[in-house]
Amino acid sequence: MSDIYDIIIDLSLEKKEKSILHTHFYKNPQEINKVMCVLEKCPSPEEKIEFLRMSFLTSDDGSKHQETRNRKPNEKISAVPKRKKFSINSTIMSWDRENVYYVNPLKQSGELIDLICKGDYVLLHGARASGKSTRTMQVMDDLEEKGYICIYVAFCDLTVDDVDRFWENVAINIKMNLDSKYAEKRKLGKIKQHEPFEIPTMRTLEDIMEIFALTAKIWNYFYEEPGKKVVLFFDEFDTLLSPNNVQVCNSFLTNMSVIKTSPYYAIKSVVGIGTFSILNLNTTYRSVSPFNVSDAFQNPNFTEDEVRSIFKEFMNDYSKEIDDQVIKDIHIQTNGHAGLINLCGRLIESVPNKLDYASWKHYEHEKLGVWISNYRTFKRMIDSLKMKDAISAVNLLRTRFLGNSSDVKIMDNKELELAKFLVSEGVLIHIDANTYKMYSSLLDSLIRRYVISDLFPLAPKIHVPKQNDKLKTLEVLKEAVRFFDREIISRAFHYSFKTAHVYVDECLNKLVPRESVYDIELNRILTNWLGREIGALVTGQWHLIYKEGSKPVHNYSDLVIKVKHEENVQMIILKIMATVTIPLANQHFARALTYGKELSADEIWVVHFTCEDHFDTQPHFPTEKQLKEGLRVIIFWHNSDFTEIRMCASWWENGVKKEIIDERIHLSY
Known part of the structure; x- marks a missing residue:
């Protein structure tokens, strides 16, 4: 085992820096063990150097420490910086608590x-x-x-x-x-x-x-x-x-x-x-x-009050103004996970002094997912899930947990072992006995983007449909559905279901696939297709806040697509429904328009997957007023084994209402 002095010698530090560190640890041997514990968790020499410099070689003004004065016997070399930082790399040690948000x-x-x-x-x-x-x-x-x-x-x-x-x-x-x-x-x-x-x-x-x-x-x-x-x-x-x-x-x-x-x-x-x-x-x-x-x-995990306390201190230090909805969103999306909260904080350090909710969602979509995926803890999690022997656990995630914020009961012994593995990887939370749930919305999105799309790469091979350099969303959705995994959809009637309050196979209260099943499949295919061919960003489970009356309400916009063009960015929101009643569909229509206002979207689509009988004779569309405001709807009907798919759609284009009724969709296999 190396000791602290060997490590310092081997690192690419300046000669004077090594001398200062050697002197410090000779005079303060009580700190050596704790420092060694941190250094052992730093995987690269660069991270070890950053830790030592930030903790022991930095003065108030950020310059290198000058060993020119006599210090008190128990005084630390590290100094309190003018402004604290969000710590994302290691354990917060006693001497560093006043330097970081804690x-x-x-x-x-x-x-x-x-x-x-x-x-x-x-x-x-x-x-x-x-x-x-x-x-x-x-x-x-x-x-x-x-x-x-x-x-x-x-x-x-x-x-x-x-x-x-x-x-x-x-x-x-x-x-x-x-x-x-x-x-x-x-x-x-x-x-x-x-x-x-x-x-x-x-x-x-x-x-x-x-x-x-x-x-x-x-x-x-x-x-x-x-x-x-x-x-x-x-x-x-x-x-x-x-x-x-x-x-x-x-x-x-x-x-x-x-x-x-x-x-x-x-x-x-x-x-x-x-x-x-x-x-x-x-x-x-x-x-x-x-x-x-x-x-x-x-x-x-951190409570919402603790998260708010951290960011209140941060706002005072940095003279920033952060919308309270942003702080609530961070807490809910991270589920209070310390590492994820600090990654959000590190991102906010670099944004303008006034951060409203819509701007935060744009920054989150552009940068946060990439930051999280590159952070060694979550990179390790991604790599672990992509290993061959983890495929059964990923399939359990895909069929039971992703896109689902509710508790899930697991009764099968083999699935229980897989769930325990996913808890140990930090993907699931163990609620009690046989009950589990997704750890957080951010990890849900991360797994869809970096695990599911890589392990299940099937996607259309045709060029992405465009018109005037803009996505032709209707054609994109029609093509994407052709590549849905038939086994996943058919199994969802038994494993990832909800109760339909409309007639299905001439019966009420039949079990049908829930929204998350379609959400995950659509996300996977669009990521593989649009992401790889045109560099589009596809994000699942954007947490959105809207108001009904004066009461804040939390919900999820299931998919957001962003396509960069030379002069601007095209943003498309896809709000997914699954075999809903007319009153519930009307609520989704109204909320989808609110989503668009929150994010200033170019297109707002409600995508309704349904198993309802006779959907084609009287398809339920938004009002003409809603269509004129930019809401667009596409309905995909399918049978229980996903061998037959039909489509209806409605939208407003060039001052005219457009409709498609009962178009047959041919599967790719």
Whole structure:
């Protein structure tokens, strides 16, 4: 294992920067372990350099720090910048909290701290980049103020398939922690013995058990009376569950159980930190695991008030004005996920000083999806879903979850395993027992754009229909429907359904596919076709806010297409309905027009997929007034096995009402 000094030497820092960093860590060894934990999570040398420069080599004016004055013994090199930043790269450490926009997680950590103080062995789980490690650091600070010694070990680079090598890595890391703790307490005059003490070399499991024995000499230097006052935090705990680490995991859990049940060790509590998959410990390793799943602590997401507090501080710092609807939209689309909120904040840092809702949606469509897909946490998620062995999980997403904001019950055992995998990847949220839902609208859109379209590339091969360099939307939709996946549509009658309150096969209340089924298929085909041939951006689930009376209402515009031309951008909104009644269709017509006003769209289409009997004899279209205002409607009828498709349409063109009634659509296969 490299130490901090080796890492600094190997990085492409200036000679003076290396000297300043070496001096700082020599004088402040208590910071080394926490910094190492951050550096281990930075995948590239460039990110390591950025972290070190921002945290330790930057002055108030943003210039390089000049080591020209005498600092107080415990003073940090890092300085508070004039304006805070949104942190998107790593754990927020104690010395950086005043430099970034930050919600103090202690407010929602009381239950976790109580469990630790009771001596429980706790699993802290949450999605990646949701703030678990940041919460851990804050909890450690709080516990150390209470007199505990907290030791933090990240498993990300320590787990190997050899048990002895694993314990050697852990032992070295623990010794590094203890060296820092001892040096810090000695420097602050808190060591109980006057003669110097050197922590012995640690290389084995036996060394670890020996150092944590209540009778070990080290505790005489920390406490007047020995006691169970050590808390171990193991981050990236889910890496233990790799199929290659079965023996390592078994050894780790067995020895933690020995410590938990013995009165002879100084360890009060052990906390395992990771994704939802760590809860499987009690299934796979029930006989040896010291952790109780019923005591697991789920890392909470930000509340709307917390998101508003962050952006209020940001607006004051940057003299910006942000529409309150934008902040609500960010919270709802991200579901309070810390990493996603910070990515939204980083985007807003670069926009004009006054940001209204419509402008925010344009920025989001142009940039946010790309930013999220390039962020390493979500890139890892995308890459994982695109692997061959994840195809069954993606099919479950495609048929049950994408485009669906509701809870979904899973009863099939195989599908339950797939759902658990998707939770561990941060795609789904586990609600209870057999109930799951999509984590957030932003991730829904991300998966459609970067996973579904790549794994299922079928699309039209003809040139995209245009007239005067503008999309001929009606022709585009007619061609796209020909390439729908027939199996997906037919299975939706049984797996992704809603109840039809119109006659289908001469019966009321029959089950038919819900909107999300058509939404996902249309999104997939348009992304593959329009995106690749003409560079169009196709975005699903744009969260929109409109008002009915004075009450704000949240809804989704299912698809938005943006096509760049030489002088402008063509924007088309597609609002999707699925086998609706006339009153509900009328509501959709009115809302679709509101969508257009919100986003200043060039074309507004309601796309109605239906299984209703006799749809062609009296197709329900918008009023003439609505058609004149720019609303256009296309209705696709199909049978239950999606072997027959017919179409009706209505729109206003050049002062004349246009209609198509009962046109046959031929499938591409």
